[in-house]
Amino acid sequence: MPTRNEQKEQRRQLILETALELFVKKGYAETKIGDIAEAAHMSTGLMFHYFDSKEQLYEALVRMGAEGTNLPQKLPYDNPLAYFEGFLKTLFSYAKENLWVFHMFVLMAQARQSEGIPAQIREIAMQVDQVEQSVKIIEAGQKQGYFRKGDPYALSFTFWSSVQGIMEQLAVSPALLEQGKLPETDWLIDIIRNRA
Amino acid sequence: MPTRNEQKEQRRQLILETALELFVKKGYAETKIGDIAEAAHMSTGLMFHYFDSKEQLYEALVRMGAEGTNLPQKLPYDNPLAYFEGFLKTLFSYAKENLWVFHMFVLMAQARQSEGIPAQIREIAMQVDQVEQSVKIIEAGQKQGYFRKGDPYALSFTFWSSVQGIMEQLAVSPALLEQGKLPETDWLIDIIRNRA
DNA sequence: CTCTATATTGAATATATATTCAATGAAAAC
């Protein structure tokens, strides 16, 4: 691959990373194309050489997120609690080294929930819905006694909303990471664990 | 009080409620003055009869929130777990009947965290920080064996981020409320409870 | 009923910002 193309791809990547961070910190509308350009050390006009519009740039990010943030479908663990625990451990430790993971997690939720995101982009983000994806697992796990009693949807919703809240906080306050203030995965698993 | 003034106050209140809902659903910049006016069934120009600017309207909301969302300072319970449990119960049941409470809770977090909110407004919101306010209570409660072991700040942060995540979700999906999909307070208390 | 204050509107203005574009520079092709 010629250097020219590599350069182009790197530049594109730089824009995506910069935009992701800003979109998460300030929201879609608050983030000006000029802000992104400045943060990426390039002229505003150049942004449009790489992406046709702000909306398309945002869409590119959401598409990346949709590919990467689904829950693994196969359970490599014999009990479903360990599945969630494994997911959290992986998520936290990986994100700690790759801050964009926090940002992406938050961006996807924003794209799903915030009115004012163009409908077609919302739909892409909707495909990734950990709450829905977990309901069946929780339901089955309840019968085996791993999860506490209660509406499976409410349990799933509570668990994932909590994770979401924590990811958001860490996304905007990375200082907490450096100080090792990360939650233990157990603390969160205990939201759904049956401790009878 | 003459009818004229009452009318004015009601109108002002209507604007505040409408703006609160929209600011939470779409964010500060995404919410146009025209949107608020339309949702409140009035002309855009009239908004400026009641508030000098969009920023001042937002500030008025944050000031209201700063007065209302601090944690009660006196513990009317003999054990600190019951304090948090009482707070959550009150919060959820009251918010269920008064949706603006969800919105206000979320708005305050937004104002605190989102860059792109004017600095002086951020500062007002910063005064309300449940995480900081709870650290000492948790620390003391750990010694008495009520709370699990671990960094008190991390525990407080985890608990409140979880609550935050849930409030956000409920603020944008009130349907969950109607379906009774609310979390049990126990599920959240178990994040911090010591179950040795 | 008349007058005054003020609530309300819709259009005008100012400003911010997304987007376009002509010009320039630099790298690759030949």
Added chain:
DNA sequence: GTTTTCATTGAATATATATTCAATATAGAG
């Protein structure tokens, strides 16, 4: 070394939206 392609810029344009304002309607005071 010349030509061609494309990255890059900064200024120009278009558009959206906050804010202002002159005009009108309406409610209360006298």
